[in-house]
Amino acid sequence: MFLTDTWYVAARSDEVTADHPLGRTICRKPIVMYRDATGAVAALDDFCPHRGLPLSMGTVREGLLTCGYHGLVVGRDGCTVSMPAQRVQGFPRIHSFPVLERHGFIWIWPGEASRADPSRMPDYAWQGNPAWAYGGGLYHVKADYRLMIDNLMDLTHETWVHAASIGQSEIDETPCETMVEGDEVITRRLMQGVRAPHFWNEALGWAGLQKDVPVDRWQVCRFTPPSHILIEVGVAHAGTGGAAAPAEHKVYGIVVDFITPETDGSMWYFWGMARNFCPNDETLTERIREGQGAIFAQDLAILERQQANLAAFPDRRILKLDIDAGGVRSRRVIERLLAAEQAGAPGPT
Template identity: 65%
Template structure:
């Protein structure tokens, strides 16, 4: 804390005052969007959460009764790194929606028992933000690009704040641009999302315990881990640059 400066009685961390680096929350204050979210304390290295959010293959196994489905595992993943941004995306076509998305379709007054196209576009930006475009559209209407009246589209908001080497605060939420004035829908989505993220919490804390119990073991890295791997590389570069400038 010794590096913190005090301005007008308020402690602020050191670092560049670059407003452009702050993620733009374009839905905030926009009446066409609704937002609900929460906060979890999680006993894990925040980078495990980045790995988790940048590879949604785990939904098939960890969230089997809400957003998981075998087609996630079967669909190819594409990862692109552009400067300090990493994007991992997956598109599934002509599949049946899982329970969470069936409820979201109903929430947008759409049939929930017909095939859909589904997408997951995970975007990491430093230091620890992951925004994920998610949704489903009735099949045959253009998928991700379908008109709003054919789809349920949302952005999963993940702000990760490291607390210590092995603990973090997880600010989570979902912004949606369908049926935004339905407060009961906002509450139902928030409850569903909270349940899903508490499954991640249990898994991540177990992962951290295993890592601490076996300090000699390395994390296994598969092709599907490219998003997390690229994100960690960017973090390492930024931390190294900060150390150099702090020493000057």
């Protein structure tokens, strides 16, 4: 129940090297990634055509992926290049996945390769922009990837799951507004004249702005297919304009969530935060990364137990409340696109 004719994040750029191949299952497909002699990333079936060993157990030698069992060498197109003392013309080609390196990540198109379209890769303004800094990590989560979409498109859970860090009761108390624009779903919540929660009060301080004063706080969650969610989050001194306030009155950032199905019941969760304050403070980047990692580990525990419990109560349906609108509509977008993909139509643009 996931799209495949689309770009998914398969790895961080720094995970894929010219020395050791990396094996990772994406959309049920075991894939091996490595860098060739030009430094370009390649992605292939993680399956040696000779005896079926995972190629990720092998090595990269002068830019060529070499099986660790009998030395078969495979090219980035999936064709066997050589094997000691063997003629390799008749060897079956293994699948070569369309792959792009963008925004600090390796993106893979697990579906029909002929439909892969680099122009359908999303663009992110904060990438490569010196006014911004980015830090993040990767979690493996044993849950359907859509439970993470539900989680991120409804932030009222912060009050309960993240009470000690970013939660506050005003999130629950403030209605959210959900909009669908084409394939995009947006859930917006504005809290006016509230106390800044711990993280944001600190952020005001880090940015050299006044702390411990009432703020206007905003959260704008933006889902785009297949399962990427960017959340603009910030606070401004109360009454200065909120998200539109001048820079000397606000701090904000973008929570970046790239969600990639591994199997029907598990996902790779690439999380991070891009911020436009103190972009050169690497200590702060690491501090935020650690804090966010701890917060998102709380979600991980919730989602894994939720997944197991839904399996234990197979006859129950879960509710779709107002606060769930973001997740519900995002799932509808996925379902619509899935139907189109299965009918052979081009995917989202």
